[in-house]
Amino acid sequence: MPRVKTNDIQTYCEVQGEGPPLILLHGGFADLRMWQPQISAFAQNYQVITYDLRGHGQTGPSEVRRYSAHLFASDLEGLLQQLGINQAIVCGLSLGGMVAQAYAALHPERIAALILCDTAVSTTLTWNDKLQTYLMGWSLSPSVRLIGARRFVDYAFWFARITRGEAWFGQNAQVQEYVRECMRSVDTNEMAKLYQLIVGFAGVDLEKIKAPTLVLNG
Numbered sequence: 001m002p003r004v005k006t007n008d009i010q011t012y013c014e015v016q017g018e019g020p021p022l023i024l025l026h027g028g029f030a031d032l033r034m035w036q037p038q039i040s041a042f043a044q045n046y047q048v049i050t051y052d053l054r055g056h057g058q059t060g061p062s063e064v065r066r067y068s069a070h071l072f073a074s075d076l077e078g079l080l081q082q083l084g085i086n087q088a089i090v091c092g093l094s095l096g097g098m099v100a101q102a103y104a105a106l107h108p109e110r111i112a113a114l115i116l117c118d119t120a121v122s123t124t125l126t127w128n129d130k131l132q133t134y135l136m137g138w139s140l141s142p143s144v145r146l147i148g149a150r151r152f153v154d155y156a157f158w159f160a161r162i163t164r165g166e167a168w169f170g171q172n173a174q175v176q177e178y179v180r181e182c183m184r185s186v187d188t189n190e191m192a193k194l195y196q197l198i199v200g201f202a203g204v205d206l207e208k209i210k211a212p213t214l215v216l217n218g
Helices: 032-042 069-083 095-106 127-147 149-164 173-185 188-199
Strands: 003-006 009-016 021-025 047-051 088-093 111-117 213-216
Touching: 003 069, 009 032, 009 069, 021 032, 021 069, 021 095, 032 047, 032 173, 047 069, 069 095, 088 095, 095 111, 095 188, 127 149, 127 188, 149 173, 149 188
Parallel strands: 021 047, 021 088, 088 111, 111 213
Antiparallel strands: 003 009, 009 047
16 A cells, blocks of 8 residues: 655555545544545545554654644645645544644645544633643643553553443444554554644634535534
């Protein structure tokens, strides 16, 4: 499968189907396999492009010391340039939705339509957000570095079961195992940088986004 140079990294991507380009951006600590159930349906009418974001999957780590949504948006722009795509529908989930917002604000002319799934406009939008970020958010990155990504993931899954219950993980055992396997495979340093990105996401200038936008929350 192709690897495309975007900025300072080699990005792993897959292209399936024919038609208008549809970019699917996966969530944090996952990889492009997350979209597998959707690709077979969308590929009947679209050129579906999935890729592993910087720090994830087969794209893997990078030497950049601090991550931002704008850096990831720059990676997306590099990918579209390398693939010769002038305009695309961009769909992002969670972290992918943050990247999609950043990209749409930076390159509004490149967005045919925007789909934002279970994402955030900012992690400090409300006073409740600010309180949670202050009480818990700041500790995520240091905790990962202290105990390592694999131990942190095991603890996070245990803590979520205790505080949120089994239903929070959904009813599909294969999906649960996929998420755990993906998270445990992320490099410790990369996971710490990714948490810094997510916790520090302060939003973008949404007025610059001109494309039709669908917002989904489930």
